Amino acid sequence: MSSNNINSRSAVASALSSLLPSDLSISLYHIATSPAKTTPLFTPAPSKRPAATTLESHFIAISHENVLAFAIELLVYTLVASGERIIFISKADSSGYLPSSVACYTPAHEPESKVSLLRNVAMTVVRVILENARAANPTSKITVSLFARSQTQYLFPNSASNTTKHILEDRGLIAWWCRVLDPIFQQYIDQDAKAYLLVPGFDRLQTRKLFPERQDTKEAQWICGHPLVTDPERDLTVREIIPHYPDDPKARFLNELNGDESGKVTQRGKKWNSIRSVDDFWEMMSMRQECSLGRCVGFIWVPGNQESTQVNTQQSTQQFTKPNIQLTIDTQLSGSSLGADPSSESPKKRARPEPASILMSPRKKKLKALDSDNLILKPPLVSSAIVLDEKRYQRTIDSLLYHTDFGTIDLAKDGTRKWVQRSYAAVKASDVIIRDGWDWGELVTGTVDRAAEKAKEKEGTAGVNVLMGRRKKSEPNVLTMRKQGKKPAESISAANTLDAGKSTETEQAAKRGEFANAPMVNVLGANLVRRRPKAEEN
DSSP, rough: OOOOOOTOOOOEEEEEESSSBTTTTEEEEEEEEEEEESOOOSSSTTTTOOEEEEEEEEEEESSSSSSSSEEEEEEEEETTTTEEEEEEEEEEEEOOOOOHHHHEEEETTTTTOEHHHHHHHHHHHHHHHHHHHHOOOTTTOEEEEEEEOOOOOOTTTTTOOOTOOOOOHHHHHHHHHHHHHHHHHHHHHOOOEEEEEEEEEOOOOHHHTOOOOOOOTTOOOOEESSSOOGGGGBBBOHHHHHHTTTTOOHOOOOOOHHHSSSSSSSOOOOGGGOSSSSSHHHHHHSGGGGGOTTOOEEEEEEEEOOOOOEEOOOOOOEEOOOGTTTHHHHHHHHHHGGGOOOGSHHHHHHSSSOOSSSTTOOTTTHGGGGGGTOGSOOOOOSSSSSSOOOOHHHHHHHHHHSSSSOHHHHHHHHHHHHHHHHHHHHHSSSSOOOOSSTOEEEEEOOOOOOOHHHHHHHHSSSSOOOOOOOOOOOOOOHHHHHHTOOOOHHHHHHOOOOSSSSSHHHHHHHHTTTTOOOOOOOOOOOGGOOOOOOOOOO
């Protein structure tokens, strides 16, 4: 996309515009880093070199009425040898200052549905980055991964003090992320593919309650479990197939297990002797404090494509059948960490383990040969983002984390303004269009009509029909009506009362006109009066 056209320069903005209501405008802030070498994502097997890995970061935030409302960070890892990518959702948070009329709306083309703005933003960001990753290398494997853990605040300091912020508990947050990723999963994958959800300590029945509802039996399925598979033939144990993500509970557990030996991560520590399988690892994870004491953490794996069935190592290529693509997805990713085939190396090289970190290795210049077409020099997947170096990128996020306060609406507005101004110094050198002086955010206006607008028009032209129960009127008192100077026959016939089908004696007499010439006072005749004889006195 051309950066000279403000209406089409951002793929994220274009996608959001097609989903937002037409009466809503938000500001979009998107910064990213170019792919650069990073610490290997997988621990190499003993006496094997770590896989060359690149990292590309994306940070996207939206604001409404000069207040930051939502932010999300995604990390895109690429294994250079195979070209496979893992899109890891690192952080996501809301400030709670999005009005309820904006946070949820009903589109005109789906009047029976309620659409969440934040869910749409999160889904759109993941989808755009995934689509660009598929376009960059259609034959490579792509996985979307994250762990869901509820916290009062992630990216907006002191936002937990905001009483209007809706903080989901652990189960609700896990189910929310499954609903966010499910439309993407159903769009790119056929019926035979599987997405995985694992909650340590939960049985299958408890986990299935967190799955998104299936609208059609032909949709791809969610599975209780994980796609991690060991491979003894290639010496891939549990230690080598689990990735190390930042601030990841299972990564901290891996570091503890690896720390049994004195800093030699190329050797398996003694603590690994008690973990023989992946199931043993997850069982021990369920006993850790982060996954127990009433808390739960959800680990999610969603396949991003199924185009390629090949796994490339440095010396060989292995072919897999289609049903095994997702079951061995993380094994395939870690398989590229094997480096060269041991049979192709001299005995002297096999006996000498390589350094753990590629960044500290004296063979760094030789490892550059693994970068096909200078992959680390390519621009980020979403070229319309503001590209910063790693230092400025981290400084921009730290400015939000450590120099803002979202405790009240006034503090949130002030914090948003300061963050945008501070980050302007880092982004002004980029090839982007800056609007309103220092405000470098991109204005996004929706194009979807609200169903609520049509409903209001109908309410103005037609009243609301309310059915109420009708109370049966009591029969008129003839004596009372005559004292008021009314004729009983006229009054009785004037009453419009619905009966059960039987008329009363008063109504029948009124119809016959028997009350027309009746005296004013009813007096009994003398022949009808009986006097009780007095008792004779003794």
